[in-house]
Amino acid sequence: MEKRCLIIDNDDQSATIEKLIRDAQKKGIQLNCEQFNIGSTSYDEVLTNGRIDSEKVLKECKKNYRKRAYQLIAFDWDLSDTQYSGVEIIRLFNHNKLFEGVPKLLYSGVLDEHLATVIDEFKNEKKSRNDLIAYLKVLIRVDIVDFVKRDNYEQEILKTLLNQNETVDMIVEDELRKFPDARFRQQFVSSSFSGKRFSELADLLAENDQLATRFKKELIQQVINYISDLSE
Numbered sequence: 001m002e003k004r005c006l007i008i009d010n011d012d013q014s015a016t017i018e019k020l021i022r023d024a025q026k027k028g029i030q031l032n033c034e035q036f037n038i039g040s041t042s043y044d045e046v047l048t049n050g051r052i053d054s055e056k057v058l059k060e061c062k063k064n065y066r067k068r069a070y071q072l073i074a075f076d077w078d079l080s081d082t083q084y085s086g087v088e089i090i091r092l093f094n095h096n097k098l099f100e101g102v103p104k105l106l107y108s109g110v111l112d113e114h115l116a117t118v119i120d121e122f123k124n125e126k127k128s129r130n131d132l133i134a135y136l137k138v139l140i141r142v143d144i145v146d147f148v149k150r151d152n153y154e155q156e157i158l159k160t161l162l163n164q165n166e167t168v169d170m171i172v173e174d175e176l177r178k179f180p181d182a183r184f185r186q187q188f189v190s191s192s193f194s195g196k197r198f199s200e201l202a203d204l205l206a207e208n209d210q211l212a213t214r215f216k217k218e219l220i221q222q223v224i225n226y227i228s229d230l231s232e
Helices: 014-026 054-064 086-095 111-123 129-141 150-162 168-178 198-207 209-227
Strands: 002-008 030-036 072-076 104-108 144-149
Touching: 002 014, 002 150, 014 030, 014 150, 030 054, 054 086, 072 086, 072 150, 086 104, 086 129, 104 150, 111 129, 144 150, 168 198, 168 209, 198 209
Parallel strands: 002 030, 002 072, 072 104, 104 144
Antiparallel strands: none
16 A cells, blocks of 8 residues: 655654654555655745745745645644744645645644643633634634644554545546656547646646546546447
């Protein structure tokens, strides 16, 4: 079983990734795990004046990580930046239709403290009821599969991957991105799909839900037609 995951953290996670790959192998998973060090001072490609720059994050993400399909993305809550946390990066990705449908896990060394702080601010009237509701809505809308503590987050990644049922969208994107320069020999009814390289199709489907539904429907119809006697 092959799986691919991405870890987003401001600190180098190389040692954790090596252990994660070894543990995954023991469970029968061939894991390819990468990291995107958003917030790291040694990775200034996504920083401006030492602060996370959202435009640079998007540019770097599309350049280096859009070419592959992931079964899971894990985000560190604390990215050593006063404006951007892991939650804000998830919101940034969602707003720009990056990694839609990919399960996301959020981890933190002070997870309970983060949540308790917000509640305490509400109790002490530093946050209004509307502020609290808005904050909770953000956590719900970013569609996180789990909130876990940092000290064992790699085991939670492995557990999530083992228990994961991949969606049709994830499978289609994964297969398309495996052969980025290939093209379908069979012509599609929709001109939006015909003649495009697989990588172009993967990007197009990730950005447009309606086109993705049309593509899956037409692809399934063609497959059924090909393997059945309906055309006779």
